[in-house]
Amino acid sequence: xxxxxxxxxxxxxxxxxxxxxxxxxxxxxxxxxxxxxxxxxxxxxxxxxxxxxxxxxxxxxxxxxxxxxxxxxxxxxxxxxxxxxxxxxxxxxxxxxxxxxxxxxxxxxxxxxxxxxxxxxxxxxxxxxxxxxxxxxxxxxxxxxxxxxxxxxxxxxxxxxxxxxxxxxxxxxxxxxxxxxxxxxxxxxxxxxxxxxxxxxxxxxxxxxxxxxxxxxxxxxxxxxxxxxxxxxxxxxxxxxxxxxxxxxxxxxxxxxxxxxxxxxxxxxxxxxxxxxxxxxxxxxxxxxxxxxxxxxxxxxxxxxxxxxxxxxxxxxxxxxxxxxxxxxxxxxxxxxxxxxxxxxxxxxxxxxxxxxxxxxxxxxxxxxxxxxxxxxxxxxxxxxxxxxxxxxxxxxxxxxxxxxxxxxxxxxxxxxxxxxxxxxxxxxxxxxxxxxxxxxxxxxxxxxxxxxxxxxxxxxxxxxxxxxxxxxxxxxxxxxxxxxxxxxxxxxxxxxxxxxxxxxxxxxxxxxxxxxxxxxxxxxxxxxxxxxxxxxxxxxxxxxxxxxxx
Numbered sequence: 001x002x003x004x005x006x007x008x009x010x011x012x013x014x015x016x017x018x019x020x021x022x023x024x025x026x027x028x029x030x031x032x033x034x035x036x037x038x039x040x041x042x043x044x045x046x047x048x049x050x051x052x053x054x055x056x057x058x059x060x061x062x063x064x065x066x067x068x069x070x071x072x073x074x075x076x077x078x079x080x081x082x083x084x085x086x087x088x089x090x091x092x093x094x095x096x097x098x099x100x101x102x103x104x105x106x107x108x109x110x111x112x113x114x115x116x117x118x119x120x121x122x123x124x125x126x127x128x129x130x131x132x133x134x135x136x137x138x139x140x141x142x143x144x145x146x147x148x149x150x151x152x153x154x155x156x157x158x159x160x161x162x163x164x165x166x167x168x169x170x171x172x173x174x175x176x177x178x179x180x181x182x183x184x185x186x187x188x189x190x191x192x193x194x195x196x197x198x199x200x201x202x203x204x205x206x207x208x209x210x211x212x213x214x215x216x217x218x219x220x221x222x223x224x225x226x227x228x229x230x231x232x233x234x235x236x237x238x239x240x241x242x243x244x245x246x247x248x249x250x251x252x253x254x255x256x257x258x259x260x261x262x263x264x265x266x267x268x269x270x271x272x273x274x275x276x277x278x279x280x281x282x283x284x285x286x287x288x289x290x291x292x293x294x295x296x297x298x299x300x301x302x303x304x305x306x307x308x309x310x311x312x313x314x315x316x317x318x319x320x321x322x323x324x325x326x327x328x329x330x331x332x333x334x335x336x337x338x339x340x341x342x343x344x345x346x347x348x349x350x351x352x353x354x355x356x357x358x359x360x361x362x363x364x365x366x367x368x369x370x371x372x373x374x375x376x377x378x379x380x381x382x383x384x385x386x387x388x389x390x391x392x393x394x395x396x397x398x399x400x401x402x403x404x405x406x407x408x409x410x411x412x413x414x415x416x417x418x419x420x421x422x423x424x425x426x427x428x429x430x431x432x433x434x435x436x437x438x439x440x441x442x443x444x445x446x447x448x449x450x451x452x453x454x455x456x457x458x459x460x461x462x463x464x465x466x467x468x469x470x471x472x473x474x475x476x477x478x479x480x481x482x483x484x485x486x487x488x489x490x491x492x493x494x495x496x497x498x499x500x501x502x503x504x505x506x507x508x509x510x511x512x513x514x515x516x517x518x519x520x521x522x523x524x525x526x527x528x529x530x531x532x533x534x535x536x537x538x539x540x541x542x543x544x545x546x547x548x549x550x551x
Contacts, residue, residue, distance in 0.1 A: 001035045001036070001138075001139055001140075001141050001252075001254070002032070002033055002034045002035050002252050002253070003034065003035065003036050003037075003180070003250070003251050003253055004025075004029040004034035004036065004038065004248055004251075005037075005038050005211060005213040005228045005230070005248065005249055005251070006022070006039050006247075006248045007213055007215065007216045007226040007227075007245075007246065007247055007248075008022070008025065008040065008043065008215070008216065009215070009217025009224075010045075012052070012291075013046060013049070013052055013058070014046070015061045015062070015064070018044060018045070018046065018065065019068055019069070022039055022065075023068075023072060025039075026069075026073075026078060027072075028248055029248060030076050032248075032250040033250070034076055034250045035077065035138075036076065036077040036078075036079060036138070036180075037077070037078055037248075038079045038182055038213045039078070039079065039080045040081055040182050040183060040214055040215045041098075041112075041147055041148050041182045041184040041215070042082065042083065042096065043080055043081045043082075043182075043215070044062050044065045044066065044081065044083075045058070045061075045062050045065075045082065045083065047081075047184035047224075048121075048184070048219065048222070049083075053083060053126045059083055059085065059094070062082045062083050065082070066082060066099055066106070069101055070105070070106075073101045073103060074103055074104065076102075077100060077101065077102040077138060079098055079101075079145065079180065080098070080099050080101070081097070081098055081147065082099055083126075083127075084099070086128050088128075092127055094127050094128065095111040095112065096111065096123060096147055097109050097112070097147065098110045098112075098145055098146075098147050098182050100136075100145060102138070107136075110130075110145045110146065111128075111130035111147070112127065112129065112130060112146075112147035112148060112149065113129045113131070113133070113165050119534075119540040120221075120222060120531070130165070133168045135172050135174065135176045141178070142172075142174050142176045143176055143177070143180055144166065144169040144176035144179045144180065145180045145181075145182075146165050146169075147181075147182055148182070148183045148184065148185070149164060149165050149166065149181070166205075166206060170206045170208075175208070176208060177208060177253070177257070178209050178210070178211060178256075179203075179208055179211070180210075181210060181211065181212045181213070183212060183213065184224065185214050185215075185224070186222045186223065186224055187222075187223040187224060187225040187280050187531075187532065188531065188532060188533055188534045189277050189280075189533060190534055191225075191534075192225060192227050192243070192276065195227065196229065196240070196268065199229055200235040200237075201235075203231050203234070203235040207233050209231060209233050209253075209257065210230070210231050211230055211251070212228055213228045214228050216243075216245060217244075217246070218283050218287035219287070219291075220288065220528050221284075221528045221529055221530060221536070221538055221539065223280045223283055223284045223530065223531060223532065225243045226241055226243055226245060226246075226247065227242075227243050227269075228240075228247075229241070232256050232257070232259045232263060233257065233260045234260045234263075236259070236263050237267055237268050238263060238267060239251065239267055240266075240267065240268045243269065243276065244279045274441050274442060274445045275445065277434065277438070277442065278313075278442060280530070280532050281317075281430060281431075282313055282316050284430075284530035285297075285313060285314055285317035285318065285405075285430060285530070286317040288403075288428050289317075289318060292403075294402075294403050295318070296400070296401065296402045296403070297314050297322060297323050297404075298324045298397060298403070298404055298405070299311060299314065299324075299393070299404065299407060300389055300423070301325035301341040301345065301352060302327075302333075302337060302341060303327075303333075303336070303338060303339070303341040303344075305439055305440065305457050306408070306409050306412075306431060306436075307325075307341070308340075308341075308453045308454070308457045309431065309439055309443050309453065310405055310407040310430045310431060311345070311348060311350065312348065313430060315349075315350055320348055320349040320350045323348070323350045323351075324350065324352070325341065325344075325345050325352040325353075326352070326353055326355055327341045327342070327352060327354045327355070328354075328356070328357050328389045328392055329354070330356070330361060331361075332385075332468060336456060340456050344454055347451070347453075357385060357388045357392065361384060364384060364388065365381070365384065382419075383419045383422060385422075386422030387421050388422075389422060390419075390421055390422040390424075390425045403426075403427040404425065404427050405426055405427070405428055405430050406423075406424065406425065406427075406428065406429040406430065406431075406432065406526075406527050407423070407430065408423065408424055408429060408432050408526075409431045409432065409434055409435065409436050409439050410432055410433050410436075410486070410533075411435050411437075411476075411483055412436070413429075413432045413523060413526065413529075414486050414515075414516050414519075415476065415486075415515040415519060416519025416522050417472070417475070418522070424522065424525070424526065426527045428528055428530070429526055429528065429529040429530065430530055432526065432530075432537060433530060433531055433532050433533050433537065434533075435479075436479040436482075436483060438483075443457075461473065462479075477511075481505075481508065485499055485504055485508070485509055485513075486516070489513055489516065490516070491533060491535045496509055496513055499513075517543070517547065520543050520544070520547075526538075
């Protein structure tokens with residue numbers, strides 16, 4: 001038996017395009033003499049469809065795609081992910097299902113049992129979990145088909161895993177020869193390695209190989225890296241498919257079974273964290289524009305490292321002809337910052353224009369001065385400059401049909417170091433899940449072969465340049481300390497006392513966490529954030545705005 005894995009980049013709700021893509025892969029699999037082709041979880045409609053699932057017409061269109069796939073299955077079985085209607089009166093209206101289609105008929109529908117409700121997942125909101133499980137035969141082989149659950153089934157005695165399909169399917173007197181798993185597993189910079197270890201745990205437990213297919217491409221904030229896997233019965237990786245790339249590969253089941261006696265070393269790709277984050281961010285930008293139907297991006301270039309990194313990622317994602325930078329110096333901008341921004345734009349070959357905001361600032365300030373009641377200058381004047389830059393950028397978006405890229409990093413987003421309707425505005429937040437220390441690492445990675453980001457942008461002290469001699473570290477702890485505290489709190493869910501016990505200064509810890517919690521209201525007004533970490537701001541981190549904890 002020959003099994004094809006098709007990791008594809010589908011578009012949520014774009015049923016015609018998704019079908020055409022699957023049809024092309026089915027034809028390719030036939031040419032490669034595959035007996036079965038696997039597509040990812042909910043590939044008919046795209047993942048995650050969220051509240052589109054509440055529309056009966058949306059589900060009708062999913063079934064229409066299934067009907068269009070049927071005539072393509074005379075010579076090959078197709079496994080495709082789609083919502084299916086729950087035929088029972090009780091429970092939710094839908095299942096998250098895998099359709100096994102062959103010879104023009106739906107031979108089997110396998111429903112997902114373990115519906116995740118953590119982090120970005122909320123599947124139990126929509127789907128009824130499966131309660132019945134069975135293996136089936138195809139072309140003389142005994143198959144176990146599951147929807148994503150192999151990534152859960154490492155808990156063994158944990159009550160959370162009670163009723164896991166493979167625990168039941170493996171008890172079948174006619175033990176399955178292979179596990180087939182269709183999945184939607186979003187990227188984070190740890191997940192590629194974790195995914196392998198989790199699937200290996202399954203093969204060790206059940207003693208049978210697994211064929212696992214995953215989505216690739218981005219859906220707004222979520223990025224899928226592909227990395228589909230074949231792991232033999234001895235828990236050795238037989239093959240790992242490319243990251244962030246649509247791909248189809250065909251494997252001979254007999255070869256995979258035989259490899260248990262001959263293959264002792266995993267055949268896997270390098271998992272350099274920085275390179276993976278870079279690829280993920282480029283994919284996220286590119287797909288966001290493609291799927292929204294936009295081509296051109298605009299961003300503010302300050303001469304700093306955050307805007308420089310964002311510009312590089314945008315040019316690599318969209319092409320230099322589709323990225324436009326505005327330099328908007330004020331009376332506090334330094335000559336070297338302007339030069340750094342110009343040098344970056346020239347290195348990238350992208351368009352840039354200089355739009356000074358000094359006259360705008362003076363005009364607005366003079367209009368507001370009578371209402372300021374002679375109060376001394378404070379953060380108001382700093383925010384006014386940021387908002388005038390945001391106004392300028394948004395005006396260019398309106399006039400020319402661009403999408404504004406937000407350049408705020410995760411450290412700044414965490415502590416509220418930014419101005420709403422100013423530097424926090426935009427259509428997509430590219431770096432808001434990337435800590436400042438990671439920004440430096442990514443920038444050095446980009447410069448590994450040649451200087452693209454000006455060295456001075458990397459080495460100079462970070463500054464918003466909103467008042468004379470301003471430096472970020474005037475109001476924030478050093479970024480290496482700040483980021484370490486933020487990581488403990490945000491990603492690892494450590495309490496203030498837990499963090500202090502790790503050796504951090506108590507005053508800095510308490511001040512930092514107070515800033516994080518008191519600025520939740522700002523993050524609720526953020527653009528969509530490209531998720532590259534295990535815990536990003538947005539749908540995966542749901543905190544109350546007015547909570548008193550650590551305030």
